[in-house]
Amino acid sequence: MKPDELKSQLEKQKQFKHRLMHKQSQSINPSKQPDVPKGLYKKCDGCGETFSAKKLEKHTQVCPSCGYHFRLKAVDRLRYLVDEHSFKEKGLGYISLDPLFIEGYEQKLEDAKQKSNIDEAYIYGYARIEGMPLVIGVMDSYFMMASMGSVVGEKIAKSAEYAIQKRLPLVMFIASGGARMQEGIFSLMQMAKTSGAIKRLHEEGLLFISVLTHPTTGGVSASHATLADIIIAEPNALIGFAGPRVIKQTIKQDLPEGFQRSEFLEEKGMIDTIVHRHNLRHTLHKLLSMHEVSGV
C-alpha cells in the first residue's frame, strides 16, 4: 500500500474512533436479560411455525415444535451457557481496516457493529461453567456472517494465547460464512495464523473444544474449527468447506438430502458428537471436569 493511501485510510478510521470507543466502553454484559419487545414474533425455518420472541428466549432459541436451532448472537450464547456474571471480555480495542479499499466495506462494518452491538465477529474472554474456569470464544454470525478478516483471525490467535497464559481449556463456538472477502489475501492468511496458534495450544497440553454451529463453512471450517481435541456440532448445522451452491454449480448435480449437515458429518466420521443446545452446558461441564488440570 502506498504511504498516502495508508495515511488516508488511518485518517478515515480515526473519525470512527470516537463513536467506537464509546460503544466499547460499555463492554458487553451477557448476564443482563434482554428486553424482549412485546408482540415480536419469529418464524421457524424448520417447520414454518411462528413463536413469540419471549417463548423462543425461554427455549434458548430452539424451536419448541421441531427442535430447529436458531442462530445465536454471541451475547445470547454466553448468556445461555456460562455462569452468571462470570464472563470477562478480553482482547478489546481492535479495529478492522479496509486494506483493499473495497467500496462499501467500511459502511458494512459500521452497520454490523450497530446491529450486533459488538466490534467484530469474534469475542472471547474468561468465564466459568458450573464453576469450572475456561477461556471461551464465540463467533457471531450476525456480524457479517462471522467471516474471518484480520481482526477475527488475530483475536482467535489471541484467545488461544490467553488460554496458554492462563493454563485454561479453550472452548470455541464456531459460525462462519468463511473468508472476509473484502480483506482478500489478508483474510486467507488468517487460516495459517489461527491454525498455528491452536497448534501451540495443543503443544502446551491444553484442551481445545470446538462447537460447530450453523453455518460453519469455508476458511474457518478448514482451519481452527476442525483442529480441536473434541469437535461438537449443534444439530442440523451446515458444515463444510465449499458452499452447497458452489458444489452444485461445479458438479452440475443435485446434492443428496442432508448433505453437509451435522448428522452427515457424524456419519462420515468427521465430528465427535452432536449435542442439542439444551444439553450443551451439561456436556461441556462434564468434558471440562474430565480434563481438569490438577494444579502442578
Added chain:
Amino acid sequence: MDILEKEKKLLKLEEELKSLDDPSAIKQITSQIKDYKQEMMTELNAWDKVLLARHPKRPNAQDVIDHIFEDFIEMKGDRLYSDDRAIIGGVAFYKDRPVTIIAQQKGKTTEDNIHTNFGMPHPEGYRKALRLMRQAEKFKRPIVTFIDTPGAFPGIGAEARGQSNAISENLFAMSDMEVPVIAIVLGEGGSGGALAIGVGNHVYMLEHSIYSILSPEGYASILWKDSTLAQKAAEVMKITASDLLEFNMIEGIIPEPLGGAHHDYKKTFDSIDQTLDQALQSFNNKTAQEIKDQRYNKFRSLGFFQRFNYDNLKGVIS
C-alpha cells in the same frame, strides 16, 4: 486488448518470419518482434496476469521438477483412500542433497487436465502431502512445494471425506515443521486449497503468478453477484506478485522471461533454480527451533488492522 490477443498478433509476426528468406526482411521482422514483445509486456494489468498465470502453455509442476531436480522418485497415495493426481509428491536430489517435493499439477491438454482434475485436489491429495511432509521431517530434509491450483475441489466426495479437515491438518502441521519449507507459486494460488501446501518459511511467486482468496470470477459473483465482473475483481483483489510483496506476504518475486514463462522454459527454470538455491542455503546453519519460530512468527504477524490501547483511553470518554 488483453495479453492473449496481443500474443496472437505476436504469433502472426512469428509466422511471417518463418516464410521469409530475404535477409533484410528477416532482420526487420525480427527486430519488430522484439519490440512488440517488449511493448506487450509493459503495463500488464491484473487481469493480464490472471491470463498468464492460467496460460495453457505455462510450465507446470512436473516440468519444473524434471528440470531442476535430479532422480525424482514419485511417492503416491495417502495410505487411506487413493492417489490424488492433482498433487504429486516425492523425493529427489537438489544440488546433491535430498529434498521432498510436493506440487499441485495442472495439465496442458484437456485430457491431462481431466487426469489431474485441473489441479484441484481432493482430501486425499492434502493427506498425501501431509504424509510426505512428515516423512521429510523424520529424515530431516527440506520441503519444496509448488503451488498451482484454482482451489480445492468442491464436490460431494471431497466434502464427505473431509476437505476442511484435510486442509486444516496441513496448516496445523506445517506451522511447526522442523525442516525448512520453501513454497513457490508457479501459476494460480487459489484460496485455502493453495495455502494448504503454502505455509512456508519462505514463499516466492513467479512474476506473473497470482495468489488470492478466491478466483476473480468467484469473488465478483460473491461480492457483486455478477461473475462477468471478474476483470474488475482481479484489479481490486490485489493478487499479483508485486501486491503480495508489498504486503510482506512473500519473500521475493521470481522473474520470468520476456513474454511470460511459456516463452522460454529454460530461462524460467534457471530463474526458479537460482531463487530456490539461495532460499535453501539461507537455512543451512539454522536449528530446528529457529526454523519453526521464523515460520510461525511470519504467519502470526500477517494481518491488517489497528488496535488502540483500550485501558489508556477508557477514562477519556464517558
